[in-house]
Amino acid sequence: MAAAREAFLTGETDAHVKEIARRAGVAGGTLYRHFETREALVEDSPIFDDARTQMAQAPDQLLKAGTAAGTIGGGVSGHTLLRALGGICGMHATEGWQDEAVRITAILFGGLRFGAQNAG
Structure with a gap:
């Protein structure tokens, strides 16, 4: 994890798993036994915890401001x-997904305005 952390901290977010394994002094297969994909390694890397936390806090702040x-x-x-928006983003595998995504987003935003004093 230290080698992955170092690669990600230096901006090498596209570093290959084999390169990270080399830096860590282990075989690529050893790293792949713990992390089946590069994405799994990135996801488990603590370097992104702050970014995930900040990303989760941003909508909270926007929602609070809108409520106020x-x-x-x-x-x-x-x-x-964020989970709702992620679900919309995951729809791309079906035909006509873009039109559905627009309609679902409109429903989502309409729901956010429900009960608002100045929903206009």
């Missing part, structure tokens, strides 16, 4: 909003 302004109803967390 009366343009968004309360009761939805930033985490829930």
